[in-house]
Structure formats: C-alpha cells, structure tokens
Amino acid sequence: MNKGQLIEAVASELGTSRTQAAKAVDAVLRCIQRGVRDSDGVTITGFGTFQKKSRAGRTVRNPATGSPMVLEPSMTVGFRPSQALKDALAETAALPRG
Amino acid sequence: MNKGQLIEAVASELGTSRTQAAKAVDAVLRCIQRGVRDSDGVTITGFGTFQKKSRAGRTVRNPATGSPMVLEPSMTVGFRPSQALKDALAETAALPRG
DNA sequence: CCTCGATCAACTGACCCTTGTTCATCAGGC
DNA sequence: GCCTGATGAACAAGGGTCAGTTGATCGAGG
Structure with missing residues (x-):
C-alpha cells in the first residue's frame, strides 16, 4: 500500500474527498513527525x-569493498x-x- | 506526546475541531493498520x-528467573x-x- | 517528469525481546 | 469534569536476530 492508497482508504473512512483525506493524512503524519522530534x-x-x-x-563494513568504516x-x-x-x-x- | 495531543496538533493543522481531528487521526491509523494487515x-x-x-x-530467557523458554x-x-x-x-x- | 524507494551482497555488533509486577497515566462515557 | 477500566512504561539480564553500511539500477509514485 502506498500513500495514494492510504489516502483513498482514509477518504473512504472519513467520507470525504481524496483531497481532504490527503490533507488529513499529511497532517497526521506531520504531527507525528513533529511529536517524535519535539517530544521524543x-x-x-x-x-x-x-x-x-x-x-x-559502531564499526560497519562496506559490503562492496569489505573495508571497515566507523559509523x-x-x-x-x-x-x-x-x-x-x-x-x-x-x-x-x-x-x-x- | 499522546493521542490527545496528537489530535490537538492535527486539529490545529487542519483548522478543524478536535472531534473532527480525532476522526481523522483514527481513520489514518486504522487505514495504516489495515494496510499493514492486508497489504503486508x-x-x-x-x-x-x-x-x-x-x-x-527462538529461545529467550525469563529475566526474572533466568530460565530459557521457547518463543x-x-x-x-x-x-x-x-x-x-x-x-x-x-x-x-x-x-x-x- | 524525476526523485524516492526497494534490492542485494558479506559482515558485525548493537538492540530487541522475553517475564511479571505495579503505578500512573490516558481515554472514554454520561 | 470526574471516575474508572485499561493500556503502557520501567527494570533486570542474557542471547539470538536483525539492522545497517555502499552504490547503481529499475520501477513506481507523487
């Protein structure tokens, strides 16, 4: 499922247009993002x-070359x-x- | 941040009431849930x-007793x-x- | 259109995950 | 708004598992 399908599903749930649903999805995701960022x-x-x-x-290895690198x-x-x-x-x- | 605060934030984003925002949040989360469930x-x-x-x-250990158990x-x-x-x-x- | 995303390879170690209790907080209903 | 039921977080210890790294490409989505 991708964002468009999620928006469609939300539109169906809310009974609104996909445009409104898109705003809702975007708002929710953005708020979660901000919440995680600001509120940990x-x-x-x-x-x-x-x-x-x-x-x-930690130390990881470049799978292409095999050389270790510090993360x-x-x-x-x-x-x-x-x-x-x-x-x-x-x-x-x-x-x-x- | 908890659900109520998320709803408030969404309400602010969408410019709607908290009731509407609550529906939007619930719808989005539910659709994500269904999407994960149905669409992997x-x-x-x-x-x-x-x-x-x-x-x-796998085998884990009960941290209280230390005895292993099969998951x-x-x-x-x-x-x-x-x-x-x-x-x-x-x-x-x-x-x-x- | 054109960028974001998933893929794949070998390897390493950090991190999740378990139980079980308990308190506090959150969400819901009237 | 308040009471109540329910959900979640913390902790302790150890091991097994999965995430994460580069990098180019194909495909699809926004």
Missing part, C-alpha cells in the same frame, strides 16, 4: 509508540506496535476460514 | 514504511523511517547554531 516520542494507545532513539556508533551515532525512529495492533495482524495471519 | 506493508514517501514482519521462533514465531510491525524523517529529527538533535 508519540504514544498512541491501541496502535503503538513512535520513539526517537539514538543509535550508538557515528545517529537518530532513528523506532516503532513499538501495541498488543492490539499485533493482534489485529494476527487476525489475518491466522485467518483459516473467512 | 504501507510505504509512505517522505515518512517511512510500515511493514508486517514475521519473527522467527513461537509471531508477527510484528516494523517501521523503517525514511531519510527525510531521520533528517527531520537531526534538525533538532544536532541543532548547533540557530
């Missing part, structure tokens, strides 16, 4: 938690799905008869 | 990729932030001069 994390009950995490620097510490975003989300996935994952 | 993954350009991942079963394979959701998102974090993380 966004906890959404029943969905999951976005959390800004610092990756420790400097960087920031990334971790997502910890809630049990409800994992359960929602399991619904289809173990969906024998539908 | 949701790729959002400029934000990141949610991907349903199957965790292989059965399960599903989880991985989030791979886009470079743009990581860059957005870096803006504040390494904000040297402003």
Whole structure:
C-alpha cells in the first residue's frame, strides 16, 4: 500500500474527498513527525509508540569493498506496535476460514 | 506526546475541531493498520514504511528467573523511517547554531 | 517528469525481546 | 469534569536476530 492508497482508504473512512483525506493524512503524519522530534516520542494507545532513539556508533563494513568504516551515532525512529495492533495482524495471519 | 495531543496538533493543522481531528487521526491509523494487515506493508514517501514482519521462533530467557523458554514465531510491525524523517529529527538533535 | 524507494551482497555488533509486577497515566462515557 | 477500566512504561539480564553500511539500477509514485 502506498500513500495514494492510504489516502483513498482514509477518504473512504472519513467520507470525504481524496483531497481532504490527503490533507488529513499529511497532517497526521506531520504531527507525528513533529511529536517524535519535539517530544521524543508519540504514544498512541491501541496502535503503538513512535520513539526517537539514538543509535550508538559502531564499526560497519562496506559490503562492496569489505573495508571497515566507523559509523557515528545517529537518530532513528523506532516503532513499538501495541498488543492490539499485533493482534489485529494476527487476525489475518491466522485467518483459516473467512 | 499522546493521542490527545496528537489530535490537538492535527486539529490545529487542519483548522478543524478536535472531534473532527480525532476522526481523522483514527481513520489514518486504522487505514495504516489495515494496510499493514492486508497489504503486508504501507510505504509512505517522505515518512517511512510500515511493514508486517514475521519473527522467527527462538529461545529467550525469563529475566526474572533466568530460565530459557521457547518463543513461537509471531508477527510484528516494523517501521523503517525514511531519510527525510531521520533528517527531520537531526534538525533538532544536532541543532548547533540557530 | 524525476526523485524516492526497494534490492542485494558479506559482515558485525548493537538492540530487541522475553517475564511479571505495579503505578500512573490516558481515554472514554454520561 | 470526574471516575474508572485499561493500556503502557520501567527494570533486570542474557542471547539470538536483525539492522545497517555502499552504490547503481529499475520501477513506481507523487
């Protein structure tokens, strides 16, 4: 699923136009982004938690040349799905008869 | 940041009421959830990729007792932030001069 | 249009993940 | 607005797994 399809789905959910849905999707994503950036994390009950995490620097190897290189510490975003989300996935994952 | 604050932020972004923003947030999250569930993954350009991942079963240890236990394979959701998102974090993380 | 994204290769070590309790906070309803 | 149910975070310790690196290309999406 890509952004367009997500927007379509949101439009269907909200009963609005794709244009409005696009704004909604963009706004939500942007707010999550800002939340992670400013608040170190966004906890959404029943969905999951976005959390800004610092990756420790380490030594990696260039797969092309095999030469080692030092990675400097960087920031990334971790997502910890809630049990409800994992359960929602399991619904289809173990969906024998539908 | 929690869900309520996210809703407030979205309401501010969209210029709508918190009630409408709540619907939008819920719709977007639900659609992402369904997308991950049905489509194995949701790729959002400029934000990141949610991907349903199957965790292989393995042996873990109960940190309380120290006794090993066998984990059965399960599903989880991985989030791979886009470079743009990581860059957005870096803006504040390494904000040297402003 | 044209950029973003996924792919693939070998390798390394950082990080996730488990249990279980408990408190605090959050979301929801009237 | 307040009460209540429920969800989530922290901690401790160890091991197995997965992420991450370069770089060019193809494909699709915005």
